[in-house]
Amino acid sequence: MRQRLINPDFIRGICIILMVYGHITHIGNYSNYQKEVVGIIYTFHMPLFLIISGYFFNISKTFNEHFKTIIKKIGIPYVFFITLYLIGLLLIGKIGIQTSNTPPNNLLQFLENIFLHPKGAYWFLHALLIINIVFIFVNQLVNRIGKGSVFMYYIFLFIIFIMLDILGLIKIRTSTYFILGFILKQLTSYNIKVTPFSIFIFIPVCVFLYMQQSAFEFSPIEVTNCFLIFSCLWIFSDYFVNSKFVTIISWIGQNTLIILLLHALFVVAFKPFNSIFLSIDSTGIFYSIFGTITTVLLCILTSRGFDKLKISKYLFNVHELFISIKANKRP
Numbered sequence: 001m002r003q004r005l006i007n008p009d010f011i012r013g014i015c016i017i018l019m020v021y022g023h024i025t026h027i028g029n030y031s032n033y034q035k036e037v038v039g040i041i042y043t044f045h046m047p048l049f050l051i052i053s054g055y056f057f058n059i060s061k062t063f064n065e066h067f068k069t070i071i072k073k074i075g076i077p078y079v080f081f082i083t084l085y086l087i088g089l090l091l092i093g094k095i096g097i098q099t100s101n102t103p104p105n106n107l108l109q110f111l112e113n114i115f116l117h118p119k120g121a122y123w124f125l126h127a128l129l130i131i132n133i134v135f136i137f138v139n140q141l142v143n144r145i146g147k148g149s150v151f152m153y154y155i156f157l158f159i160i161f162i163m164l165d166i167l168g169l170i171k172i173r174t175s176t177y178f179i180l181g182f183i184l185k186q187l188t189s190y191n192i193k194v195t196p197f198s199i200f201i202f203i204p205v206c207v208f209l210y211m212q213q214s215a216f217e218f219s220p221i222e223v224t225n226c227f228l229i230f231s232c233l234w235i236f237s238d239y240f241v242n243s244k245f246v247t248i249i250s251w252i253g254q255n256t257l258i259i260l261l262l263h264a265l266f267v268v269a270f271k272p273f274n275s276i277f278l279s280i281d282s283t284g285i286f287y288s289i290f291g292t293i294t295t296v297l298l299c300i301l302t303s304r305g306f307d308k309l310k311i312s313k314y315l316f317n318v319h320e321l322f323i324s325i326k327a328n329k330r331p
Helices: 006-023 031-041 045-055 063-095 107-115 120-145 150-166 172-188 196-210 220-239 244-254 256-280 285-308
Strands: none
Touching: 006 031, 006 045, 006 120, 006 220, 006 244, 006 256, 006 285, 045 120, 045 172, 045 220, 063 107, 063 120, 063 256, 120 150, 120 172, 120 256, 150 172, 172 220, 196 220, 220 244, 244 256, 256 285
């Protein structure tokens, strides 16, 4: 039985923390500086999620098996929680709390936000659903008419994803990073070996790439930068695999789904307390750090509540959604 890799969990943990930080309403004297940091974070945190998702995509299942799995594991949680999120947007709009996303105006727009153009971080799960379905559809198609040709497989993938991008359903940037992760797995077979000293080369190169404007838009430079950051985080987690920091972050990475689904609720809940935090720290940095850490922990604790209430098996198709930090420790 293959031991669970800690590296992808660590990268997921870093990315989900950065995502929550990016969604916090930045206030105070240093809010502009924090927004600049968020701008940098947005160039790589979701691409890294997509690379890892592609990396662990399993094409060996049959169409029916895979379709049932993604509906149970992704589809049901997505539809349930984005529905709650949209209802929440309607309610807080009436209360007077401002958010970056506007609530749907009618039932048609409500359904559009669920099935076509999701709001907030839910776009990621919506994209995963589409990408997974496209992959298994193309796999079936190529096996029937192309005798399993790898060339035809990727040609069909790119044609379909370009069409979906034109239709506005999923950006080509999103599908490309997933495909790159899938290709990475085929090339490495879960055996990525990079010397720890490479990090001393990668980091300066990343800094240089950020000096190029194209690092902030979908381009070969952005792709290169994302893979260098991916490599740096992989190397770091390999080198410090037994440290408490890597253990905690990778534990958070294993609980990514519940954080992705629920973090918006807690982010909004912190907004009424802005003035209190500013009275303690006028820079707004304390508010951002406290809000990020607390949101992540509350999301994970909520998963334990779902387990206790016996609803995890209905929403997530698992008996226990919560993963304890002890279960994450390596022997």
